Amino acid sequence: MSAEACPISMEPRINSTVLRVNSLFYLIALWSAYFFDQPYILMPLIIIFISKNFNLKFDCFLDTLSKKITNILDLKKNMIDPAPKKLANAMGLAMSSVVFLLAFFESELLIFPFVLLSIAFLLEAVLDYCIGCKIYALWIKIR
DSSP: OGGGSOTTOOSOOEEHHHHHHHHHHHHHHHHHHHHTTOGGGGHHHHHHHHHHHTTOOOOOHHHHHHHHHHHHTTOOOOEEOSHHHHHHHHHHHHHHHHHHHHHHTTOGGGHHHHHHHHHHHHIIIIIOOOHHHHHHHHHHHHO
16 A cells, blocks of 8 residues: 555545545446437536646535535545545546547447446445556556
8 A cells, every 4th residue: 555655745635435426426427428428418527537637726516515425424534645546537537538529429439438437437436446546556666
């Protein structure tokens, strides 16, 4: 676990339980966009990823909703280092943008990034397994 922590990060730790609930909402948005054939459903998701990647002070409605849900359900807080999640957010932005563009242009290749992103959101939401965080840890080790 120590390889996942950024030794110079001065940022406050973040609650991964809230992020897991967020991932569930992201998964619902992704599947809704796919099954209803409405790529515009992904636009709020892309905006959220942009705001998180560029540290814009944007009060995301899904973050607020996820915090309220974790409080109402009295879910246990799990405070983690935010550095690995930044890479995961960047990967989420890239993949969501690819899914949006492929869906918008009705490409046959849509299924591949859709499945990858679905798996990533599902693993995060259900098992608290962050693929981007694992890639970050691997990157730190080989660097």
